[in-house]
Amino acid sequence: MAVLQVLIRIIVAWVIVQIVASYISYRRLSRIPGPWFARWSSLWLVGAVWRRQSHLKFYEIAKNYGPLARIGPNLLMTSDPELLKRMSAARSSYARSDWYLAFRLMPGIDNVFTMLDDKQHTKRRSQMHNGYLGKENITLEATIDRNISSLLDLIRRSYVSKKSDFRPMDLAEKSQFLALDAILDIATGAAMGDLKNDKDVNSYLKITAAVLPSLIMIGSVPSVQNFLNIPFIAKRLFPNAEDEIGMGKLIRIAQEKVAERFSSGTGPGNAQMDMLQSFINHGLSQDEAVSESLIQILGGFDTTAGAIRTFMLYIITSPHVYSTLQAELDRAVLESKISSPVVTDNEARELPYLQAVIKEGLRIFPPGTGLMAKQVPPGGDKINGVFVPAGTKIGVNMWALLRRKDVFGVDSDVFRPERWLEASAEDLQKMETVSELVWGYGKYVCLGKSVALTELNKIFVELLRNFDWKLVDPTKPMKSACYGIFVMSDLWVIVTERHPKSLK
Numbered sequence: 001m002a003v004l005q006v007l008i009r010i011i012v013a014w015v016i017v018q019i020v021a022s023y024i025s026y027r028r029l030s031r032i033p034g035p036w037f038a039r040w041s042s043l044w045l046v047g048a049v050w051r052r053q054s055h056l057k058f059y060e061i062a063k064n065y066g067p068l069a070r071i072g073p074n075l076l077m078t079s080d081p082e083l084l085k086r087m088s089a090a091r092s093s094y095a096r097s098d099w100y101l102a103f104r105l106m107p108g109i110d111n112v113f114t115m116l117d118d119k120q121h122t123k124r125r126s127q128m129h130n131g132y133l134g135k136e137n138i139t140l141e142a143t144i145d146r147n148i149s150s151l152l153d154l155i156r157r158s159y160v161s162k163k164s165d166f167r168p169m170d171l172a173e174k175s176q177f178l179a180l181d182a183i184l185d186i187a188t189g190a191a192m193g194d195l196k197n198d199k200d201v202n203s204y205l206k207i208t209a210a211v212l213p214s215l216i217m218i219g220s221v222p223s224v225q226n227f228l229n230i231p232f233i234a235k236r237l238f239p240n241a242e243d244e245i246g247m248g249k250l251i252r253i254a255q256e257k258v259a260e261r262f263s264s265g266t267g268p269g270n271a272q273m274d275m276l277q278s279f280i281n282h283g284l285s286q287d288e289a290v291s292e293s294l295i296q297i298l299g300g301f302d303t304t305a306g307a308i309r310t311f312m313l314y315i316i317t318s319p320h321v322y323s324t325l326q327a328e329l330d331r332a333v334l335e336s337k338i339s340s341p342v343v344t345d346n347e348a349r350e351l352p353y354l355q356a357v358i359k360e361g362l363r364i365f366p367p368g369t370g371l372m373a374k375q376v377p378p379g380g381d382k383i384n385g386v387f388v389p390a391g392t393k394i395g396v397n398m399w400a401l402l403r404r405k406d407v408f409g410v411d412s413d414v415f416r417p418e419r420w421l422e423a424s425a426e427d428l429q430k431m432e433t434v435s436e437l438v439w440g441y442g443k444y445v446c447l448g449k450s451v452a453l454t455e456l457n458k459i460f461v462e463l464l465r466n467f468d469w470k471l472v473d474p475t476k477p478m479k480s481a482c483y484g485i486f487v488m489s490d491l492w493v494i495v496t497e498r499h500p501k502s503l504k
């Protein structure tokens, strides 16, 4: 009986402590609006992510509560461009929060994306900067061209439909094949071979689609992250280089490629001018180079694949955009302004409508909508007159940011590339500044931006100058689930070879 009484007292004491702790936590940010449940519990966010449409839920939050809203006991979300810039500015005392730790792909080894300490992060960025920018990676454009040509070959080989020969193609899958082959080729010097074999070699795509939801969920719930530091649990959750398929296999490929470089005669100082060699030449150890190759692949592949398939979907379903873009490309071909078989990056940058389509695509469907939360520095901060205590996390509301009506106009929910060509100089500058935030900002800005843009600059030119596109079923264009990055499938299209009269 006495034992029972003690037990009851312990439980009652625990409940009281929890209520007081929740109340204190609630009070800290009580002046910032947000859904009632989110003020008390992280379960609100878990629910939002779990329903696989968190980008739309977050957009609703901005509409209902304004540009700074509370979506967890210690978590805010913002679509205020000035605040986002201030948090990531080069000299900002804000730092990355533990949201990023879920992307530590090798237990115990950080990569540039998971380094929370600003000094370490700045040093690592400086070691990788030149490799990413192409300054010490002169094979970058040729590598992308090779993989785009491989996609065009695959389409011609297997998927060009004719009157009597119907060959539907899943563009969601093929854009993943391209993005994965290209990024792996850039990162390690060898493509996965998905385009050549027309299949998900090593089941990497299947397994990433299965693992991604847990990674994002872990990032959303800080208490779960602590478990990842326990070796026994980490070993079971993280991919393992001994796995024969999926991410584990990818780790092994990266390990082998990096080991080759470090082996006799090919170590640091090698004359090879590619991204991996640039990282090694700037002092990355063997394990660090593997870890960086992996985050480069994970960060670079789904984002670019997402952009290719969603922009194509918007183009195919917007007749005016489709015909205007194709006309621009046909004119450029006639006037010999673009090279064959693959347009150069510089040539593509001179095509104004193409550039407007890419900017509008990144705005209307940003490929990354994860929170990427930063942390308020010691001493706290005053935001719009409200004191926000130290340690509060503030995530980005990307969807709401890029649809701000005060920046992009009343029709900001519509895909309309013309807005970039019609805007006054002043409005254009405002639009450019805000839309650039799709890449992050300042000390955290995307390292792969020029790689991604080079790929996007080329792919739409080649897909649309060579082929015509229709949806198989416009009532069910594509399956899509949002986990901060989009997992998409079944974008079934009919591809036909193009023979524009003007070019005969």
Ligand code: HEM
Pocket: 088, 112, 113, 114, 125, 183, 295, 296, 297, 299, 300, 301, 303, 304, 307, 366, 367, 368, 372, 437, 438, 439, 440, 441, 443, 444, 445, 446, 447, 448, 449, 451, 452
């Ligand atoms: C359309 C495609 C892409 C978009 C929209 C995008 C966007 C972003 C964003 C928003 C961030 C994080 C900023 C922050 O933490 O505040 C980021 C970081 C990063 N991205 Fe990208 N990205 C894209 C493609 C790529 C590609 C192709 C690569 C690799 C070649 C890449 C490599 C990275 C890396 C390494 C970081 C970490 C930078 C750091 O921690 O300092 N990204 N990207």
